[in-house]
Amino acid sequence: KREGRNRVEVFTAAMGAALVDRARMTADLAQAIENDELRMVYQPLVDTGRGIVIGAEALMRWQSPTRGNVRPDEFIPIAEESGQIIELGDWAIRQVVQQAVEWDVTGRDLKIGVNVSGLQLRPAFVETVRDLLAQSGLEPARLILELTESGLVDDDHRISLIGLLRDLGVTVAIDDFGTGYSSLSYLRRLPIDILKIDRSFINELHDQRNAAVAKTIIDLTRTLSLDCVAEGIETEEQLSQLQALGCQSVQGYLFAKPMEAQELMAFVAGFGATAVLG
Ligand code: C2E
Ligand code: MG
Ligand code: MG
Ligand code: MG
Numbered sequence: 001k002r003e004g005r006n007r008v009e010v011f012t013a014a015m016g017a018a019l020v021d022r023a024r025m026t027a028d029l030a031q032a033i034e035n036d037e038l039r040m041v042y043q044p045l046v047d048t049g050r051g052i053v054i055g056a057e058a059l060m061r062w063q064s065p066t067r068g069n070v071r072p073d074e075f076i077p078i079a080e081e082s083g084q085i086i087e088l089g090d091w092a093i094r095q096v097v098q099q100a101v102e103w104d105v106t107g108r109d110l111k112i113g114v115n116v117s118g119l120q121l122r123p124a125f126v127e128t129v130r131d132l133l134a135q136s137g138l139e140p141a142r143l144i145l146e147l148t149e150s151g152l153v154d155d156d157h158r159i160s161l162i163g164l165l166r167d168l169g170v171t172v173a174i175d176d177f178g179t180g181y182s183s184l185s186y187l188r189r190l191p192i193d194i195l196k197i198d199r200s201f202i203n204e205l206h207d208q209r210n211a212a213v214a215k216t217i218i219d220l221t222r223t224l225s226l227d228c229v230a231e232g233i234e235t236e237e238q239l240s241q242l243q244a245l246g247c248q249s250v251q252g253y254l255f256a257k258p259m260e261a262q263e264l265m266a267f268v269a270g271f272g273a274t275a276v277l278g
Contacts, residue, residue, distance in 0.1 A: 030084065038062050042056035043258040090125075121147075141169055141171055195226055197217050201217075
């Protein structure tokens with residue numbers, strides 16, 4: 001009994017420390033937007049069939065004066081817990097739409113993806129997207145909203161909001177596909193355009209079981225008339241495997257890591273038939 005009690009105390013202390021950490025992170029994050037500590041970087045999306053860059057995914061970066069570079073995998077979950085994701089997400093989509101319009105003057109109609117947390121799926125977000133599209137004149141289909149399965153599962157309200165977004169003409173992608181719990185019947189009901197195969201399957205494509213999962217997802221996109229994007233391509237072997245399976249749109253370090261906005265145009269221009277695509 002006594003041991004049990006001690007154990008409870010230890011657990012409580014650890015929890016307390018975690019709570020303090022989270023509270024500090026939340027406070028720092030509140031300063032981040034105001035003090036311009038956030039920025040978006042862009043990872044090229046390549047069409048291997050045509051050998052060109054067709055778009056980019058925007059990824060958030062936080063350069064904190066006290067913490068240094070904080071990874072989104074660390075701060076996005078905290079922002080989701082605190083509710084700050086609403087403000088961060090709003091800021092992100094404004095940045096991204098503005099950036100897409102700036103790139104328009106170069107005459108390249110790049111698609112531009114932005115990650116959207118399930119918690120952002122509220123009527124106000126639909127209004128924000130509607131307003132941004134109207135103000136900017138951006139062709140709606142060029143804006144890709146990336147949602148994860150976990151943000152959607154069994155939530156009819158969110159699914160109907162995705163329908164409203166899609167009615168605006170934007171493109172909707174399910175990110176990290178294969179890691180969530182989507183049932184096939186549920187997937188069929190979702191108003192979406194793209195499945196992004198999770199990096200974990202691409203990572204281990206040499207493993208037959210992972211290759212089989214990747215193939216199944218690619219076949220599924222064909223059956224459901226969706227587009228397929230593979231993320232996390234690091235080797236030429238992975239690339240040729242995916243090409244053989246019929247997935248043409250890819251992202252990964254093999255082509256480029258996420259880069260600053262001002263670097264992307266030079267990358268796009270210089271891409272052409274690079275060595276990698278043969
Ligand atoms: P994600 O949307 O699935 O983004 C892909 C992640 O894989 C990015 O990590 C990207 O830098 C990384 N990646 C791309 N190619 C490769 C590769 O070849 N090898 C490896 N090892 N990694 C690769 P990042 O930028 O750290 O973002 C992590 C996650 O944080 C994202 O996963 C997304 O879920 C979330 N996130 C990032 N920015 C935002 C944002 O603005 N809003 C929201 N809600 N979430 C975001
Ligand atoms: Mg994404
Ligand atoms: Mg992903
Ligand atoms: Mg992810």
